[in-house]
Amino acid sequence: xxxxxxxxxxxxSVSSPPKSVAGTTKxxxxxxxxxTTAASIVTSLRGLPMMAKEEMTMFAYIGFSTILFLxxxxxxxxxxxxxxxxxxxxxxAWISGAFGKRAGFAVIFLSWIQVIVFYxxxxxxxAAGVAFAFDRPDIAQNHIYxxxxxxxxxxxxxAIAFVSNQFALKVTRAGFLLGTALPGIILVxxxxxxxxxxxxxxxxxxxxxxxxxxRDGHDSPRFFPYLAGLSGLAFLAGILLNFAGxxxxxVHSTELxxxxxxxxxxxxxxxxxxxxxxxxxxxxxxxIVPYPEINLNTGVFDAFSSGxxxxxSSTWPVRILSALIAYGALAGVLAWILGPSxxxxxTAHDGMLPPVLQKVNSRGVQVNILIxxxxxVSLLSSIYLFMDDVSSAFFLISAMAVSLYLIIYxxxxxxxxxxxxxxxxxxxxxxxxxxxxxxxLFAGIGFLAVAFAFVLAFVPPSQxxxxxxxxxxxxxxxxxxxxxxxxxxxERMKKPSWIPPDEVKAKxxxxxxxxxxxxxx
Numbered sequence: 001x002x003x004x005x006x007x008x009x010x011x012x013s014v015s016s017p018p019k020s021v022a023g024t025t026k027x028x029x030x031x032x033x034x035x036t037t038a039a040s041i042v043t044s045l046r047g048l049p050m051m052a053k054e055e056m057t058m059f060a061y062i063g064f065s066t067i068l069f070l071x072x073x074x075x076x077x078x079x080x081x082x083x084x085x086x087x088x089x090x091x092x093a094w095i096s097g098a099f100g101k102r103a104g105f106a107v108i109f110l111s112w113i114q115v116i117v118f119y120x121x122x123x124x125x126x127a128a129g130v131a132f133a134f135d136r137p138d139i140a141q142n143h144i145y146x147x148x149x150x151x152x153x154x155x156x157x158x159a160i161a162f163v164s165n166q167f168a169l170k171v172t173r174a175g176f177l178l179g180t181a182l183p184g185i186i187l188v189x190x191x192x193x194x195x196x197x198x199x200x201x202x203x204x205x206x207x208x209x210x211x212x213x214x215r216d217g218h219d220s221p222r223f224f225p226y227l228a229g230l231s232g233l234a235f236l237a238g239i240l241l242n243f244a245g246x247x248x249x250x251v252h253s254t255e256l257x258x259x260x261x262x263x264x265x266x267x268x269x270x271x272x273x274x275x276x277x278x279x280x281x282x283x284x285x286x287x288i289v290p291y292p293e294i295n296l297n298t299g300v301f302d303a304f305s306s307g308x309x310x311x312x313s314s315t316w317p318v319r320i321l322s323a324l325i326a327y328g329a330l331a332g333v334l335a336w337i338l339g340p341s342x343x344x345x346x347t348a349h350d351g352m353l354p355p356v357l358q359k360v361n362s363r364g365v366q367v368n369i370l371i372x373x374x375x376x377v378s379l380l381s382s383i384y385l386f387m388d389d390v391s392s393a394f395f396l397i398s399a400m401a402v403s404l405y406l407i408i409y410x411x412x413x414x415x416x417x418x419x420x421x422x423x424x425x426x427x428x429x430x431x432x433x434x435x436x437x438x439x440x441l442f443a444g445i446g447f448l449a450v451a452f453a454f455v456l457a458f459v460p461p462s463q464x465x466x467x468x469x470x471x472x473x474x475x476x477x478x479x480x481x482x483x484x485x486x487x488x489x490x491e492r493m494k495k496p497s498w499i500p501p502d503e504v505k506a507k508x509x510x511x512x513x514x515x516x517x518x519x520x521x
Contacts, residue, residue: 076443135315143393179327187304
């Protein structure tokens with residue numbers, strides 16, 4: 001994960017003005033920014049089985065996520081990023097500028113918490129990869145193994161993060177290419193071989209009414225969701241999360257030669273790329289693995305196993321690919337361990353958190369924040385220890401993360417609209433076309449789409465054995481309420497003594513850190 005990508009969750013801007021070399025200004029190309037944005041969205045293969053579980057209705061879900069979420073979010077983030085391109089803080093700066101520092105702190109805190117809630121799902125995906133790498137697919141669904149692995153592996157990643165940010169970056173640099181891009185390409189190639197050799201296609205033999213309809217006495221895949229109730233649409237919220245992260249690159253719109261024309265084109269490139277990767281990957285899983293056997297945690301590995309067993313009567317390539325995917329998942333977790341917590345450190349040195357959370361070690365790593373983060377992740381990962389069905393636990397934890405992330409997006413859209421009224425004259429290198437009406441259109445569509453998905457995050461999916469629906473709703477809603485309340489409580493407890501001297505800020509945030517811009521609102 002790149003530094004720019006990590007800034008997505010931290011809210012820390014890494015944007016810089018175009019560089020001049022020998023009198024020539026160097027700009028980012030539209031294609032470079034487009035594909036970089038796509039890489040910030042497609043960070044792992046973890047979400048493919050959830051999309052595959054929808055069979056042909058995945059097109060409706062992916063289309064919804066691309067058109068009504070990804071594109072509006074990218075354009076709104078570009079305008080906000082261009083307004084505050086000279087300030088670090090990203091989301092913190094954007095929301096503080098619109099609604100004040102208290103709201104900015106609440107959002108950056110939630111962005112950190114939602115990533116913390118996400119970690120157990122990433123760790124469980126890595127656990128499945130390790131199980132398949134050691135040719136023990138039978139333990140990939142053992143909830144005790146997954147829970148213990150998630151806790152132990154996260155603390156290992158945290159220990160690596162303690163060494164230094166640069167060391168961790170070296171460890172994670174190849175994660176996307178080796179652990180996501182390469183296995184993804186191979187998965188699609190295996191599926192192409194599967195089809196070309198006349199093998200049975202998974203979605204042609206499905207009888208679940210959520211994804212199948214009966215026509216003239218024959219089962220046919222649905223292309224639109226079965227709207228018997230909200231439970232049939234519950235996967236939309238989880239699928240939407242796979243498209244999150246586009247806001248990470250909005251700050252780079254100012255580095256294009258012509259942001260007004262170039263950035264929308266870059267967003268279209270990113271949207272098309274993400275749509276293609278997710279669609280092809282999910283189709284591969286849905287086509288190779290029979291519908292009843294698609295597991296949210298092991299679906300990708302099951303597809304590889306079935307494909308290579310038929311292709312070469314052996315699964316040895318699966319062990320290699322599983323190890324790579326596990327590495328990619330752990331590398332992604334490691335990168336996110338550093339990023340979001342760095343954003344929290346920035347707010348701590350703005351006096352929003354107590355001095356104990358301002359501490360960094362000799363290498364500038366935010367040790368106490370990472371320790372607290374590890375404790376919370378360990379508690380969340382323990383859910384696997386008490387839920388027998390790993391897929392259900394996986395989705396429950398994902399729903400908690402989704403609910404928090406969608407709150408952040410709703411506030412971001414509202415901030416963009418408000419700033420058009422409160423700071424209409426603030427320079428914007430990129431501005432959503434159509435004036436105020438254009439902003440209301442894009443931000444309004446995005447807000448409504450996110451609000452709808454937010455409601456669905458609290459609905460148990462009909463495709464999984466969730467168990468007691470009331471308990472499920474209580475856990476997701478309770479998690480959202482508790483985590484939203486924490487920054488409000490901290491803010492009310494804030495004391496003037498929490499504000500450190502400027503030299504302490506500079507030492508913690510880096511020798512070149514200009515801490516004055518953190519005084520927002």
